[in-house]
Amino acid sequence: xxxxxxxxxxxxxxxxxxxxxDGKIFAGHHYLIDMWDCLYLEDENKVKDLLxxxxxxxxxxVLQINIHHFGEGQGVSGVAILAESHISIHTWPERNFAAFDxxxxxNTNPELSLNFLKKKFKPSKVEIKRLxxxxxx
Numbered sequence: 001x002x003x004x005x006x007x008x009x010x011x012x013x014x015x016x017x018x019x020x021x022d023g024k025i026f027a028g029h030h031y032l033i034d035m036w037d038c039l040y041l042e043d044e045n046k047v048k049d050l051l052x053x054x055x056x057x058x059x060x061x062v063l064q065i066n067i068h069h070f071g072e073g074q075g076v077s078g079v080a081i082l083a084e085s086h087i088s089i090h091t092w093p094e095r096n097f098a099a100f101d102x103x104x105x106x107n108t109n110p111e112l113s114l115n116f117l118k119k120k121f122k123p124s125k126v127e128i129k130r131l132x133x134x135x136x137x
Contacts, residue, residue: 017084017106018134027134028085028105031114035100035123041093044069044076050120051080051087054113060084060104084108098123103133 018025040046044067055062060082067078075091085103092098100117104110118126 018136019105019132021132023137024132025136026132028103028108028132029110030103030131030133031101031110032129032131033100033102033114033117034127035098035118035121035125037096037124038091038098038121040121041075041091041096041098042069042073044078047076047078047089047091050117051078051089053120054087054102054116055080055082057116058102058104058108058110058113060087060108060113087113 019028040050048065048067051065051067052062061084062080063083064081065078066081067076069076073093075093077088077090079086079088082104084106086101087103088101090099098121102110102113102117104113114128
């Protein structure tokens with residue numbers, strides 16, 4: 001069973017938008033993602049578009065996107081503020097590295113955002129940490 005199927009099968013949403021998964025109640029999943037040798041590490045317009053589309057892939061509602069390019073040959077930092085939390089990126093083109101955060105609560109599937117970002121940025125190497133935020137039990 002792939003991660004998307006497992007996520008959808010074992011998860012439902014409480015009335016306060018907390019996630020209930022395998023008997024555990026928590027605010028949502030928070031992914032810390034490191035990608036090496038990515039595309040678009042200096043392209044603020046492409047990064048903005050991909051953050052928006054990654055949020056939409058997960059079923060999240062985009063409230064605002066803000067991207068800052070640090071100048072010629074330098075990286076970008078950006079955040080998509082979502083009704084369900086956020087997706088962020090920080091890039092270091094001189095190191096061929098990008099750090100992403102995906103944190104979502106409610107009726108979303110952050111695995112879909114993760115898969116979309118991996119597909120579009122085409123990294124040669126990916127490391128992922130997945131946390132449950134706001135764990136109640």
